[in-house]
């Protein structure tokens with residue numbers, strides 16, 4: 001494996017310098033964090049790489065731009081480098097997790113309409129929820145950018161709700177990250193970045209409501225890796241050929 005420069009190591013992924021300017025290699029790790037607990041979910045990185053690739057290709061099918069260029073191997077994908085907008089946009093269809101707790105709504109209650117929320121990506125301050133006012137006042141995004149992200153998030157929600165239902169999964173909620181991407185003429189467009197996977201979506205079996213996402217890890221349930229496998233299997237992207245995994249590449253500082 002070629003030596004290359006590590007740009008950033010996060011909790012779930014590592015970003016390396018890509019082969020061409022304006023590209024990055026995104027490496028998916030098996031690490032998982034929940035609250036203050038760290039763990040390893042064997043094979044998660046391999047599965048999230050496939051699942052996120054699949055879902056971003058489906059977005060491209062309907063004309064939604066994403067950072068994905070192509071998957072490179074079991075754990076890595078080539079992506080377009082973006083200026084990350086420091087926000088997480090969450091879309092909730094059914095009350096679950098923190099939202100259910102905050103409003104004392106029993107988990108599993110369908111929401112009368114999808115609720116979109118913005119959070120400032122800042123680990124030190126535990127990603128506080130922010131309004132459009134904060135976003136524009138602090139210069140994280142312009143009003144037009146917010147409109148674009150909201151419209152994209154709602155379109156993605158409609159499309160994925162149907163897509164997952166076809167795979168016997170309920171899309172309870174999910175979060176997105178967006179980034180600014182510039183073309184040769186310096187034109188800016190907002191594209192979907194980061195990952196879309198059972199780490200970033202709540203997915204329940206459509207008949208039994210069994211959780212098949214990162215909540216199995218957060219709540220210390222059994223069969224955590226199996227949840228990720230089941231999502232991959234139902235989407236038709238479960239790797240069939242054993243581990244065949246790649247080691248994390250050597251890094252030069």
Ligand SMILES: Nc1ncnc2c1ncn2[C@@H]1O[C@H](COP(=O)(O)OP(=O)(O)OP(=O)(O)O)[C@@H](O)[C@H]1O
Nearest residue numbers: 010011012013015067079080081082084121193194
């Ligand atoms: N196309 C891209 N270009 C630049 N940065 C990206 C791109 N896609 C994702 N990122 C950033 O790469 C990092 C991925 O790592 P990971 O998700 O493991 O981080 P994390 O520990 O969750 O921290 P963070 O709170 O920043 O997401 C994130 O900071 C994400 O915002």
Ligand SMILES: [Mg+2]
Nearest residue numbers: 010011012194
């Ligand atoms: Mg992240």
